[in-house]
Amino acid sequence: MTRDARAGMVAATVIIVPVVVGLLYTASASVGLTGLDAHGLSTARLARVSADSQVWRAIAWTLSTATAGALLALTAAVTLASVVRGTSIGDRAARWLAIVPLPIPHVVAASLGLLVLGESGLLARWTAAAGWVSIARHLPAITLDPWGIGFTLTMAWKETPFLAIVAFAVLATRGAQLDEVARTLGAGRWATFRRVTLPVLVRALAPATIAATVFIAGSFEAPIILGPSDPLPLPVLIWERYGDLDLARRGDAYVLILIAFAIGIVGAAAVSWARRWDLDAETR
Amino acid sequence: MWRGDPSINRYVDEWVAPRVREQYGITLNTVPGEGAELVNDLVVQRDAGRARGTVDLIWINGEAFANLRREHLLYGPWASRLPAAALVDSASPIIARDFEQRPDGYESPWGTVEFALIYDSARTPSPPRSYAALADWIRAHPGRFTHDQGFTGLTFLKGLMYARAGGVARFAGGFDSTRYAVGRDSVLAWLARLTPSFWREGRTYPRDVAELERMFANGEVDFAMSNNENDVVTKVRQGILPATARALVLRDGSIANAHYLAIPYNAPNPAGAMVVADFLLSPAAQYEKQRPEVWADGTVLDRTRLPIEWQRRFAELARDPRAVPDDTLRRYAEPEVDPEYSVRLLDDWRTRVRAAPAPHTR
Amino acid sequence: MRPIGRAALLTVLAVSAVGPLVLLGLTSVAADWFAPAPWPTTFTADAWRSLAGGGRLVGAVVTSALVAATVGVLAALIAVPIGHAIARLTGWGRRLGLAALYLPVATPPIALGLGLQFAFLRAGLGGTTLGVALAHLVPAASFVGIYFAGVFRATDPRLEDEARSLGAAPGQVWRRVILPPLAREIADGVALGALISWAQVPLSLVIGGGLVHTLPLEVYSYLRSGESRYGAVASLLLIVPPVMILAAGRLAATRVSRYFAPALTGI
Numbered sequence: 001m002t003r004d005a006r007a008g009m010v011a012a013t014v015i016i017v018p019v020v021v022g023l024l025y026t027a028s029a030s031v032g033l034t035g036l037d038a039h040g041l042s043t044a045r046l047a048r049v050s051a052d053s054q055v056w057r058a059i060a061w062t063l064s065t066a067t068a069g070a071l072l073a074l075t076a077a078v079t080l081a082s083v084v085r086g087t088s089i090g091d092r093a094a095r096w097l098a099i100v101p102l103p104i105p106h107v108v109a110a111s112l113g114l115l116v117l118g119e120s121g122l123l124a125r126w127t128a129a130a131g132w133v134s135i136a137r138h139l140p141a142i143t144l145d146p147w148g149i150g151f152t153l154t155m156a157w158k159e160t161p162f163l164a165i166v167a168f169a170v171l172a173t174r175g176a177q178l179d180e181v182a183r184t185l186g187a188g189r190w191a192t193f194r195r196v197t198l199p200v201l202v203r204a205l206a207p208a209t210i211a212a213t214v215f216i217a218g219s220f221e222a223p224i225i226l227g228p229s230d231p232l233p234l235p236v237l238i239w240e241r242y243g244d245l246d247l248a249r250r251g252d253a254y255v256l257i258l259i260a261f262a263i264g265i266v267g268a269a270a271v272s273w274a275r276r277w278d279l280d281a282e283t284r
Numbered sequence: 285m286w287r288g289d290p291s292i293n294r295y296v297d298e299w300v301a302p303r304v305r306e307q308y309g310i311t312l313n314t315v316p317g318e319g320a321e322l323v324n325d326l327v328v329q330r331d332a333g334r335a336r337g338t339v340d341l342i343w344i345n346g347e348a349f350a351n352l353r354r355e356h357l358l359y360g361p362w363a364s365r366l367p368a369a370a371l372v373d374s375a376s377p378i379i380a381r382d383f384e385q386r387p388d389g390y391e392s393p394w395g396t397v398e399f400a401l402i403y404d405s406a407r408t409p410s411p412p413r414s415y416a417a418l419a420d421w422i423r424a425h426p427g428r429f430t431h432d433q434g435f436t437g438l439t440f441l442k443g444l445m446y447a448r449a450g451g452v453a454r455f456a457g458g459f460d461s462t463r464y465a466v467g468r469d470s471v472l473a474w475l476a477r478l479t480p481s482f483w484r485e486g487r488t489y490p491r492d493v494a495e496l497e498r499m500f501a502n503g504e505v506d507f508a509m510s511n512n513e514n515d516v517v518t519k520v521r522q523g524i525l526p527a528t529a530r531a532l533v534l535r536d537g538s539i540a541n542a543h544y545l546a547i548p549y550n551a552p553n554p555a556g557a558m559v560v561a562d563f564l565l566s567p568a569a570q571y572e573k574q575r576p577e578v579w580a581d582g583t584v585l586d587r588t589r590l591p592i593e594w595q596r597r598f599a600e601l602a603r604d605p606r607a608v609p610d611d612t613l614r615r616y617a618e619p620e621v622d623p624e625y626s627v628r629l630l631d632d633w634r635t636r637v638r639a640a641p642a643p644h645t646r
Numbered sequence: 647m648r649p650i651g652r653a654a655l656l657t658v659l660a661v662s663a664v665g666p667l668v669l670l671g672l673t674s675v676a677a678d679w680f681a682p683a684p685w686p687t688t689f690t691a692d693a694w695r696s697l698a699g700g701g702r703l704v705g706a707v708v709t710s711a712l713v714a715a716t717v718g719v720l721a722a723l724i725a726v727p728i729g730h731a732i733a734r735l736t737g738w739g740r741r742l743g744l745a746a747l748y749l750p751v752a753t754p755p756i757a758l759g760l761g762l763q764f765a766f767l768r769a770g771l772g773g774t775t776l777g778v779a780l781a782h783l784v785p786a787a788s789f790v791g792i793y794f795a796g797v798f799r800a801t802d803p804r805l806e807d808e809a810r811s812l813g814a815a816p817g818q819v820w821r822r823v824i825l826p827p828l829a830r831e832i833a834d835g836v837a838l839g840a841l842i843s844w845a846q847v848p849l850s851l852v853i854g855g856g857l858v859h860t861l862p863l864e865v866y867s868y869l870r871s872g873e874s875r876y877g878a879v880a881s882l883l884l885i886v887p888p889v890m891i892l893a894a895g896r897l898a899a900t901r902v903s904r905y906f907a908p909a910l911t912g913i
Contacts, residue, residue: 315855332767494871
């Protein structure tokens with residue numbers, strides 16, 4: 001390995017070490033060796049947590065809403081990238097507008113989500129004000145709901161700029177090439193999209209979509225503002241258990257944190273694996 | 285301290301802090317955090333061997349105090365050494381016992397509050413005044429009542445438990461698991477009958493009391509609640525609650541308790557903390573705190589021990605028409621009992637009510 | 647797509663971009679805005695006026711800015727050699743390197759924070775601004791590392807190899823050959839790291855222990871206490887600077903995305 005490569009590896013270790021340290025501490029706390037109310041090696045915490053159905057439902061809720069949100073964002077990003085890929089003023093403005101919400105953090109996005117989609121939110125109020133009172137009265141509750149619809153929509157909105165920006169980059173570098181190929185073969189606009197553009201985009205965006213899923217699943221501020229109390233989203237459950245009135249139960253939080261770490265590890269591995277799925281991966 | 289209430293934040297940040305700086309040269313920085321987190325942080329700090337912590341004074345009561353004492357995480361005893369301690373109404377059962385525990389000088393009283401329901405006089409001109417009447421009201425108005433998942437909601441459930449057992453006296457004198465089980469089952473039975481008429485059929489609950497107040501203000505539900513009976517006064521002034529909001533205490537009894545200040549074992553500046561605690565007990569600070577425009581938090585001072593001038597000023601403290609009259613508060617006040625009741629009830633509520641399957645299959 | 651479809655899409659995008667700012671602006675001055683009122687009818691500028699007197703919010707802005715700037719610079723410093731090393735690797739080496747970088751970014755920040763709390767307390771970093779900055783550095787340096795891996799993939803290694811073979815010392819190679827043409831990319835990398843720190847909530851909450859007042863924590867705290875006006879002001883302070891920078895540097899955004907493409911798409 002060259003000196004530069006060694007320097008790089010050293011720097012990489014610097015970044016990884018904190019995560020590994022955190023993971024090891026959490027793992028040892030999960031078996032009772034350290035942390036709050038530690039009584040020595042035992043699998044009691046592991047047993048209690050795995051027997052608690054609330055935990056499994058929390059994991060299921062967190063992962064499924066995250067997947068749904070990321071897929072929605074993917075759909076939006078793919079649509080945007082295919083539709084506004086030109087060089088006209090309108091297209092360029094559209095791409096610019098699509099990226100502007102990128103830096104909005106989870107906490108602000110969630111509060112806006114509540115403001116607009118909440119039961120007494122702007123959507124309900126404007127519908128009623130527009131005279132469609134009966135519709136307004138029958139709008140389903142999509143915040144603090146067990147399906148997490150409002151949460152999913154808000155997170156999808158928040159992650160779309162991230163996926164869109166990658167989608168624009170993919171089409172900018174490879175789009176012309178693909179169009180050329182399709183045109184030579186005599187394909188029409190819709191066929192080109194369906195057979196050429198869409199598969200390339202989806203494959204190319206797979207890693208980023210997995211990343212978006214993990215980002216949504218790992219969010220803490222958003223589910224506290226928009227999520228239901230049952231199933232309780234995993235990050236909220238972690239926080240609640242960590243601050244439980246009963247000191248003895250707080251140790252259980254470490255097992256939940258370990259599960260959260262596992263989501264991160266699986267997510268990182270999945271992104272890495274998904275990169276290979278892309279068409280041109282072998283040539284790199 | 286808990287920073288979930290803007291009026292409290294303003295009192296501490298804008299009235300107390302400049303004065304302790306001016307009078308004692310102490311810079312008061314407040315840190316958001318509630319009992320549970322504070323306990324955790326101190327336990328982790330102790331395990332990490334932090335001899336010098338980061339926080340000097342903490343605002344707690346009840347379970348947090350119990351946990352901290354048990355884990356020996358408090359500095360002290362110190363509270364009786366404060367000059368202003370002589371003015372405290374230590375004869376009051378609400379102040380002399382913190383959830384049935386003796387402060388023993390490990391915490392200094394700061395204020396008193398009583399639980400109250402908040403309703404909108406425009407929407408609910410004749411609100412229910414007892415748990416039984418509340419039950420009827422809930423059934424008659426499905427989807428218009430709920431409580432939060434936090435401390436305030438827990439206080440509501442505790443009050444319910446005492447009421448159904450015929451009074452808080454049933455639970456006095458330390459924790460008894462048999463008495464608890466009976467009390468809990470009666471609460472669960474009441475909830476089982478009524479949660480199908482709760483907001484969202486009792487399938488989901490607002491996270492904390494601020495969220496419940498928002499829902500109440502926006503007309504999603506017709507009741508909010510608060511551990512501080514005077515919240516309605518301060519929040520209407522801030523525009524968080526509508527002007528027609530009023531407070532009421534249920535005739536079956538309403539939980540009243542005092543809240544305290546304590547010093548962690550590893551406080552870097554315990555002397556400074558004691559000075560601040562003493563300042564907070566001064567008649568000036570207690571009076572300001574009780575003003576309806578500020579925090580409207582009850583005083584812990586025994587007015588008869590104050591100079592005449594201060595006695596007069598406290599007596600004159602304008603009572604806002606929205607608030608509950610003093611004598612009503614006193615008549616229905618009931619003290620807190622052993623914190624273990626709170627801990628178990630919250631846990632049982634979370635596992636058996638919040639996480640339970642749909643109402644019709646319960 | 648037909649013109650009317652395009653116009654509709656453009657409108658939707660415009661609403662999505664501008665809507666948040668408008669809604670937050672309205673909320674920040676609405677004296678009361680209870681349902682079913684579609685618009686606020688009474689206004690007050692009390693939350694904005696509180697900024698003039700200094701105080702918590704202004705302090706939080708300053709803290710966040712300082713931490714973000716520090717994290718941005720440090721993240722770039724760490725990430726440049728990492729990205730370079732990973733870009734020059736091939737096959738399994740590169741895949742493993744990138745996967746290692748994905749890990750801190752993928753881990754839920756609340757888990758990372760609670761897992762690191764003990765170590766940070768032991769090291770005396772708990773409740774300090776430095777501790778919070780170091781905690782932010784973990785996801786920031788990783789994310790920026792992925793970015794620089796893409797940057798170096800796109801640069802030609804031959805120039806630096808030649809310089810090295812001509813006998814230049816490693817320091818010289820970096821200072822004279824590698825870094826100068828990448829000035830814009832490095833600036834973008836610093837901005838990226840700063841942005842990740844600027845928006846952090848759970849890490850600041852856990853490691854800061856409530857003693858370090860960052861702007862996003864103030865937003866969170868105001869929201870949880872029902873102070874919608876102050877929350878809206880703090881939210882605007884939080885999102886307007888990066889949104890403005892992004893809008894003005896749209897070209898930068900396109901550049902940045904091109905460098906992420908390799909790590910996130912394999913192209």
